Amino acid sequence: MKFFNREKEINEILLILEEEPNNIYFIYGPLNSGKSTLIREVITNRLDKSKYIPFFIDFRTRNILNVDNFIECLFEVDEKSKIDDFREYAKSLADLLVKGSEEISKYYLGMPIKVPKPFFDRIFSKRDKSADVYQYIEYLFAKLNEKGKKPILIFDELQMIREITLNGNRLLLWSLFQFLVALTKVQHLCHVFCLSSDSLFIEYIYGKAELKGGVDYILVDDFDKKTALKFMDFLAKQKNINLTNEDKELIYSYVGGKAKYIYDVIVKLKAVKDLKYILETKLEEERNHLEELLEKVEEDYEGINYDEVLEALKLFKDNYELPKSKIKRKIRIFLIKENILFLNPQKGTLKPQSYLVWNAIKRML
Numbered sequence: 001m002k003f004f005n006r007e008k009e010i011n012e013i014l015l016i017l018e019e020e021p022n023n024i025y026f027i028y029g030p031l032n033s034g035k036s037t038l039i040r041e042v043i044t045n046r047l048d049k050s051k052y053i054p055f056f057i058d059f060r061t062r063n064i065l066n067v068d069n070f071i072e073c074l075f076e077v078d079e080k081s082k083i084d085d086f087r088e089y090a091k092s093l094a095d096l097l098v099k100g101s102e103e104i105s106k107y108y109l110g111m112p113i114k115v116p117k118p119f120f121d122r123i124f125s126k127r128d129k130s131a132d133v134y135q136y137i138e139y140l141f142a143k144l145n146e147k148g149k150k151p152i153l154i155f156d157e158l159q160m161i162r163e164i165t166l167n168g169n170r171l172l173l174w175s176l177f178q179f180l181v182a183l184t185k186v187q188h189l190c191h192v193f194c195l196s197s198d199s200l201f202i203e204y205i206y207g208k209a210e211l212k213g214g215v216d217y218i219l220v221d222d223f224d225k226k227t228a229l230k231f232m233d234f235l236a237k238q239k240n241i242n243l244t245n246e247d248k249e250l251i252y253s254y255v256g257g258k259a260k261y262i263y264d265v266i267v268k269l270k271a272v273k274d275l276k277y278i279l280e281t282k283l284e285e286e287r288n289h290l291e292e293l294l295e296k297v298e299e300d301y302e303g304i305n306y307d308e309v310l311e312a313l314k315l316f317k318d319n320y321e322l323p324k325s326k327i328k329r330k331i332r333i334f335l336i337k338e339n340i341l342f343l344n345p346q347k348g349t350l351k352p353q354s355y356l357v358w359n360a361i362k363r364m365l
């Protein structure tokens, strides 16, 4: 897949990287808007590799039930290493990364942080595992800084650890944030980016007074109309497909500026040819999904009032975006959780997760 556009967001990230690390950045946006694709593009193609070392921690495909799972996600275990002293290992790893050996190209693809086996095993024998983990990362990052390299720490789908507690009942998330604030705002040792498509999670972070002043947000929204039409041209050229202006307008009217859907439609067009049929099928799928959800609510689902849900959805018949206060908290949380609505906590607004959802609402109600 060739990467398209996002110059504004890429420049924003590159400018942040040029400054001393001072904030934890949350990259958020509607489902499938292109958050991961964007950050991967920055890491692999747009970064000055002589200055930065990126570490990519992916919670997306992992089932994180406890702190042990979290630690396993952070690290890649060096099974061959006999080194027990984490400082000794961190020094040699920093040397390796800075020298740009074969290891480094692996890291550019977004590997987690490498750790020696004996130290890794020891972490798990301790009651307070997080302390050792944080100490090791901080030490490694300090060594990289000494050698003139800035680490970039990226967490994809960070909300996966939201419910995990450390010993007792302290949330792992807050202990991690405390550590990340120390790495950024206090010691300026590394840049931190957290990606999430869970807008309730972003709202939760946004509302935390203790994080104010240490956190900032980057919205990666669906493409606007002009960019979406250009994206269609870009894909059509790659796939050797002819798209008329009418075709492009039609695609946009069904799926809006969601990169993933535009991509899917154009790929399908190669085999199926009938554009209207492809778009109608997609819309019917979305409408069925919405219908099923409403049926569930009608049969009494988690105490959600059916009429209130209908009223809330009807508000979108003539509006694409609304202030969140227009919909009762319980109902809007339900619709956000079910991925019908997307919440922008910075603007305090709600909109359908996609044009497809919007069209399904309009067709059904």
Ligand SMILES: Nc1ncnc2c1ncn2[C@@H]1O[C@H](COP(=O)(O)OP(=O)(O)OP(=O)(O)O)[C@@H](O)[C@H]1O
Pocket (backbone or CB within 6 Å): 001, 002, 003, 004, 005, 006, 029, 030, 031, 032, 033, 034, 035, 036, 037, 038, 196, 197, 259, 260, 261, 263
């Ligand atoms: N800038 C882009 N150029 C080309 N294709 C893109 C771009 N952005 C997104 N896509 C397409 O959209 C798909 C979804 O993007 P991606 O997985 O990055 O979205 P996301 O916002 O991270 O998703 P999620 O909501 O699951 O977190 C990609 O696999 C790709 O096909």
